[in-house]
Structures are given as structure tokens and as C-alpha cells.
Amino acid sequence: MSPPHLANLAVHVGAGTLALLVGFALLARAKGTPTHRRWGKVFCALALLVSLSAAVGTLFFRFIPVFAVLTVLVPYQLVSGWRSIHTRERGPSGFDALWTLAALAFAVALTPALVSSSGRADIVAYASLGALFTLLAYDTVRWCFPRRWFATLWRYDHAYKLIASLFGMLSAAVGNLVRVGQPWSQIAPSVIGLLTIAFFFVQLRRREVRARLATHGQAEYG
Template identity: 55%
Template structure:
């Protein structure tokens, strides 16, 4: 194995392990605190390094459809989920539209190459990941049509979904590399676990908002 490829792999593994560990820690700690924001920024930088090394690996060394689509999916969910914190009730901006268009183009190129891929990797994982990316892109495109008041109500749910989805997509990629037996189910299991976590945090967020509304009504 060439030394540049080995360095890229080691960097990818170390950054990925740190990002996943920190992401799981963030699930268990209080949200919205200064510490949460600091750790969240570190998680974002680590995940960007994971995506950068994954892109280098796919483009320069060893192209694999499953990791190519997971790279696009993780990167888009990370950036879009992070943007939700900054745009909040302002809704999508020009940079968000550019990100959506870029992710659509990248997903389209992966799909076109998948049709001519002879490596036998046209698996349920690739197609389900492309389906997940398409679903998010359709939603993000539809956001431009939402009434402005909707954005103020939805941005927290978007942030929860996209950041958790990026975390569990990295877990799915790690499972694909480390757990050779039981494929593709060992790669799909983290995605299912991620959906369960998202549903739980959505429910908690909704109940918190309901409690806040009740307190406002009682105080009025």
C-alpha cells in the first residue's frame, strides 16, 4: 500500500473514531449549553476531516460506491444540520441552495457510476443511502416554499435529524469496514438505531415545547 494512502486511512480512522465517540457523548449530555456548542463544533470539524479523507480515498485510491454515497450523505447532513442552527427562523439562504444543488449533482454522479460498476457493490446499503439523500434533498428544496413562521418551529427538529443522521451514517460506514459477517444488515442496523434515537429526541423536543407553551399560558 502506498504511504500516502496509508496516511489517509490512518487519519480517517482516527478522526472517525473520535467523531463517533464525541457524537455519542453529546447524545448523553445537556443540549443548548456553551459546553454542548463547543463540543458540537469539535464534532463538526472531526466529521469534516472524516469526509475529506473519505473523499480523497474514493477519488485517488480506491473508489467504493457505498463509501462514496455515505461520504456525500454525512457531509451534506452535517453542513445542513449545522446551518439550521444559524438560519433558524430566517429559513434557507443562497448558500443552502448551493449545498443542495451540489449534493444533488454528487448523488447523481454516484448513481450513474453505479449503473456501470462491476465491483458487485450494488447493495441495499448503497440504494438505501441514496434514497435517504434524495429524501433530505426533496425536503430541503421544499423548505423554500414554507411560510416563514414554519422555519422557527422546525429548525430544531432539522438540527436533531441531520446531526444524528450524520453520526449514525458514520457508524454504518464503520460497521461496513469492521463487521464483514452479516452484511448488509450490520450496516443497516446503525441506520435503524439512528432513526429510533431521532424519534426519541423529536418526542422530547416536542414535549419540552408543549410544556413551555403551557407555562406561557399560565403566566399570561
């Protein structure tokens, strides 16, 4: 392994370890606070550094289909999920459309590489590519949504994409470090991630119902 490859790997592993620690700490703490926003920026910066070093490794040192797909999927989710905080009830803007088109171009370009590869581990690559195309389809269709929907949808959008990014990095780490039980050991973090997303979706829904009932009560007795 060449010195540049080692240096890039060190950056990737170091940033990835810190991103996972910060990400799971954020999951366990209160959301929407100044601390959450501050450390959320740190998580995104670390995760983007992980994605950049992964892209360098994929392009210049070793091409592995599943990690190539994750190199597109994770940063797409990160930036798109972060954007939802800033656009909120306004919905997607021109930047979001360009970001979706760029990710779509990379996804289409990666598809032939996956088709030409073989092996059981490709299950993870195909699943990751399917997740990317599904997300791109949603982000395209949402342009047809009434603008009033985004006052509620942005929270779900943010939660899904940032949590999915976190567990996507965990899945990549397991794929690199755990050699037994593949590909199921690599799929497991994604399944846990989906369950975590479902949990937070339920929490968000309950919060909305409580807020609606409180508003209705104030209007009735005010």
C-alpha cells in the same frame, strides 16, 4: 498499500474514532449549553475531516459505491444541520440553496456507478442514495414553507441531520470492520439512528407543549 494511502487511512480512522466518541457523548449530555455548542464544533470539524479523507480515498485509492454515497451524504447533513443553528427562524438562505444544488449534482453523478454495480451490499448503497435524495427533496420543498414555521422546524432539522451524520459514520465503520451479517449489520446502525432521532423528536415536541402550556398559564393568570 502505498504510504499516501496509509497516511490517508490513518487520518480517516483516527478522526472517525474521535468523532464517534464525541458524537455519542454529546447525545448523552444536555443540549443547548455552552459545552454542547463547544464540543459540537469539535464533532463537526472531526466529521468533516473524516469526510474529506473518505473523499480522497474514494477518488485516488479505491472506489466503493456505498462509501462514495456516504462521502456526499454525511458532509451534506453536517453542514446543513449546522446551518440550521445559525439561520433558525429566518429559514434557509442563498448558501443553503447552493449547498443543496452541489449535493444534488454529486448525487446524480454517483447514480450511474450504483446502477452498474452488483451484489447484496448494494442494498446499503441504494438506501443511502435514497436517503440523500429524500433529504435533498425536503431541503428544496422547505423553501415553500411559511417563514414562521422555521421558528420550530430548525430544532428538528438540526437534530435529524446531526444525529443522522453520526450514525452514518457508524454505519460506514461497521461496513469496513464487520464482515459477518452483511448487509444487515451495516443497516442496523441506520435503524438505531432513526429510532434515536424519533426519541429526540418526541422530547422536542414535549418541550414545546410544556412551553406553550406555561406561556398560556402566565397569560391567563398574569
